[in-house]
Amino acid sequence: MGLSALFRRKPHERAGFELYGAAVAAARDPWFFGALGVPDTLDGRFDLVGLHAALLIRRLRRDPDPRGAALAQAVFDAMFADMDINLREMGVSDLTVGKRVKRMWEAFHGRAQAYEAALESADAAALAAALHRNVWRAEGEPGEAARRLAAQALRAADALAAQPFDALLKGQARFPAPEEAADAG
Template sequence: MGLLALFRRKPHERTGFELYGAAVTAARDPWFFGPLGVPDTLDGRFDLVGLHVALLIRRLRTDPDPLGAALAQAVFDAMFADMDINLREMGAGDMSIGKRVKRMWEAFHGRCLAYEAALDSGDEAALAAAIERNVWRSEAAARDPALRLARHAFRSAEALATQPLASLRRGEPPFPAPSEPADAA
């Protein structure tokens, strides 16, 4: 590898960071931490970002255009570059960063598999169970909030599915506002 290769940008890096940033913005909505009761902790934030990124990657990866898969990889790369930076800013030692990012990747991958299986089968209860297990972990009485978050995830997946790839290429994923639909309140 030549010296110039170190400074070359990846083809979809900027779009990946823009899409990832939109997922992070969607995951930071106060509704999640207030009315829904997601723990406002590092783990709670990671889980909400992970859910939104998983929905976005699922949409991109399943697009018939090969560019979709490339953008999905760019979003994934952006997420874990950001995780690396955040760990460093929180003071994690250089020697432990790689191991911690690997554990985060493994956790994210497991969540993606569970979420995608439930979304693909249209199983709201299975998605709620996966969300309850991951977001609230051992907290009791999280079944109703998990179901509400699962409904939001289904609405988000539907909104993303209708978005043309051209809009996503511009870094504009349509995450719906997280609120209760009239029939679920």
């Protein structure tokens, strides 16, 4: 392996970071924390970023273009590189960062699977139940906020599905404004 291999970028790395940035920007909309009452905590923010990243990864994986899976992996890699950096900036020791990132990966994976199953069957009630459990750490029937978040997630999934793959390859993704979900709710 030559020295140049150390500095070579992975395919789709830049686009993956830009797409992940779009998911983070969408997840930071104040509507989630205000109107829906998502806890403005590390966990609450992680859940919203994870939801948006999962929707984006799902869209990319489902694209018939063979580059879709590689781009989805680039978004995933960008997300967990960012989680690693954020933990270090928060003062988590180098010895425990790996363990914390692994727990975050496991949490993300479980949530993404639950959301995928609900999205695949277009089951808004199942999606609301999964969001109720994960975002609000609540038991029982999902409340209005979980149903509204599920409606927003379904709207985002549809919006992402309608976006051309060429734009996504360039790192451009558009998530619908959450206010649209509030008006439709």
